[in-house]
Amino acid sequence: MKYIGKAMSRVDGVAKVTGKAKYASEFDVKNVAYGYVAQSRIAKGRIKSIDVSEAERQSGVVKVFTHLNAPKTKSSDDDFFALQSDKIVFSDQPIAFVVAESLEQARFAARLVKAEYEEEKPTSDPRSAPTVDSRSPKMRGDAPAALAASPVKFEAEYTIPIEHHNPMEPHAGIAFWEGEKLTIFIKSQGVQAFQGHLAKCFDIKPENVRVVSPFVGGAFGAALNPHYITFLTASIAREIKRPLKFNYTRRQMFTGHGYRPYTWQKVSIGAEKDGKLRSVIHEAVGNTSTIENFTESPNGFGRTLYECPNYHTPYKIAKTDLPTPTWMRAPGAVTGAFALESAIDEVAYQLKIDPVEFRLINYSEKDPETGRPFSSKALREAFKQGAAKFGWEKRKLEPRSMRDGNWLVGWGVAVGTWGAGQAPATVRIALSADGNARVGSATADIGPGTYTVITIIAAEFLGVDPAKVKFELGDSDLPNAPMQGGSITTASVGTAAQGAAMAIKTKLVGLAQKDANSPLAGASVDDVEMADGTLSLKSNAAKKVAVADVMKANGMTEIVETFTSTPNAERRNYRTQAHGAQFVEVKVDEDLGIIKVTRVVEATACGRIINPKASHSQEMGGVVWGIGMALQEETAVDHRYGRMMTTNFATYHIPVNADVQSVETAFVDEEDKIVNPLGIKGMGELCLVGIPAAIANAVFHATGKRVRDLPITLDKLI
């Protein structure tokens, strides 16, 4: 391959660092008005009365909306919409929306909105909230009986707090109407999903809605759903009959787009003395809101990881008076991995078996759930390469056995896994006679480098230089694509791009062969190489014809092909997963409890890597995210008020540069002919999954203290 697998800088990099890349709130729309929400002080109850008169009197104020006069959605989905009724279901819920000539005027006036409430006591603590059972897979074998009969038993509870995505770019939207046609610029991971949502909300045809989101300043799941910002911005723009812009503030981000739910987990493990797992019971309770039942799969991810005949994963959700959670990078998996991969580590210590060795003893060679083979699984090789790179063989098993001066040194490991998903996707390519290609699909690039990776794939199969390829995304008018979530984009859109490029080649070969004297006469498409603007026979490169000449001969200036890829039907006979072995070194100040993550090695088996530079960057991001989750991140809720309190970057800690030291990555060769023709599996979530557990395991190895409640702040160690 000429471009695939070679490191390439981001094609949108220069635009991003020079400010030319336009994010949602940066589009220049004339006569735009600004919106700002006033928010509820209480978490539960109803608005008895609301007085907007003082706000309305302020200079620059266009109009103030409350539940009494705001437009109502026609959608019957149970999403949260702002200003629909007097009912308050979470603290900081919007109660009024002020529209003014400037942001400053709108914000000021919003502070003058006065509400009287009928207040009820909120239940925001999931530990005391009512729970409902959620769907979980059928128990494998008889886990309780196998646990009772196991010679080695282990049981522990783990918790993670609420965490927020905190992308740098806050959610923002600009909406305007031209008659019945709506256009909205909005931060989105799926413009067509937003288009469908808005069509439902207004009961209009989807073709009357255009959603545009070419650049996204980080999302991590926060912009998968439209949230209240989308309909509110669009509907108020229609009411005021002029363009409207609305941005969340950082504080509003905490209640405006969901979060990773608080999750309590209990892991019970039964094993043989030789380390063979007999039974795993992995229970989980996550919080949701009172208005929607958000579920993920914190415990389900582990069911394929180990060869264990008895496995049970009961899952409940607790209905709290908080906003609804949502998907956040590696949703469910990283939550579950923290508990399961900590517990596996704990059992390994109990048996005095090296934690890598313990995992290899229980390695699943085929899907323990169905008995089907994995389409590919190079996790063993990942362990091998990762351990070698990390120097794992020098590790002493005993906790507190390694030191560096004042610092206790700990080495930990954990496994990550993530489903190698794919969804139907369509790509259109227009190849012009001059060799330039316009490629389009309504996908997103929230940061992983989708612009670049699709450019690489298109260039590869069109046989043109990547500089001649222009890939457009983030516009609902473009061909269909799934939301950018679940690490499926490259597998989905990349496969479609390959298909579209191949379709162009097929078309060109056919056109060339219309000429009976064509040098390609009689050749099949596979016999032909398309590169550098030329079609030639693979068997005899001298037999060639210029693409431009073929087009000219057929009176064409460009060839347009659209290709829809769908997941390979063969997939259902296999388990398709990506895996990673994640090694961490921490140093802990014995007296002061300060924890430093000094070294991380990620060895990853995730199919074919299209752009090693971007993939390394993704892995770095996963490690940084994992450091935050393990050591720092927590949205603290004061349960007296049902209110999130750490709603800014001073109090919601994420890692700073000084928290991140050495991060090394290794991609293990893994050929997979089942998942898709290019063997792409995806890795944006995978690279995070095991990191928090690996850090917790390293902290235990350093200190002998097992912290089962994240984040591992230093007060838990001294």
Added chain:
Amino acid sequence: MRPFKYSKATNAAGAAKAVAGNKNAKFLSGGTNILDLMKEDVARPDELVDINGIASSQIRSTPAGISVGALAKNTDTANHPLVRENYPLLSQAILAGASEQIRNMATNGGNVMQQVRCLYFYDTAVNCNRREPGSGCSAIVGLNRTYAILGWSEHCVAVNPSDMAVALAALDTKVNIQMADGKTRTIPFTELHRLPGDAPHDDKALAHGEMITSFEIPKNKFAANSYYVKVRDRASYSFALVSVAAALELNGKTITTARIALGGVANKPWRAFDAEKFLAGKAATKENFEKAAELELKSARPLEFNEYKIELSKRAIVRALEKAV
């Protein structure tokens, strides 16, 4: 932000007079704290009097020590040769705080006058005695892992967030103040911040309109034996859980004079007078450091989630003293 009047003062006396004349006026220097507070609707001044350029931003040596201008930027102060050579403790403490960008904007006067970072003070939806006197303290039985263990009252349990102030307290600094009536006065730095008592909203020894013009740090013999320890939740850009400024004057292995101040534990930089007194004349040993720390933390009272700070403070004192030696 609420509408406010902006004016630029031309001299210190005029600035003090202007602010004194309007009970809702505030000084504006670097703006790194007041603007945040205004955006959050926590501070609601109707007038900002810009004092940039009207008082000293100089750092110069004096017969008694050095004079540090109130309007010198934190960055310039920390990097000034006079400070780095003679008062490395101050340099270290400043550089342990905030971020480079904030230190580039923040002034010394503004730094020591900055507000607490209490979650409840910052959230206008809940009660706070500091923001609304008499409304009650939400933190005392709230999320108080990072709050005070020393000198708190039932009215307020917040901590002073400044690192610079901890070093200034340890170094026997004096504060020069411009009064509203045109006169000036000088107070010890340790009296600038007050414990909350029953008036946490009024926790600085400055009358409304009074303005700090400079700090005087006396000559000392600590430069070779001082150290600032800051323990926090991440490696940079976060406030101290506990910090310790320690300075020793040694005669061989004997401590002649000790200066110790703690940050992150009280509503003011906590000068550890008991520990200092204990150490004077004693050998500089870990045992003595531990005893001194023990003595100083005797009066500590934990809240629900911050008991760890008592032990952490003791260990941080020992660490700072060991490093200082």
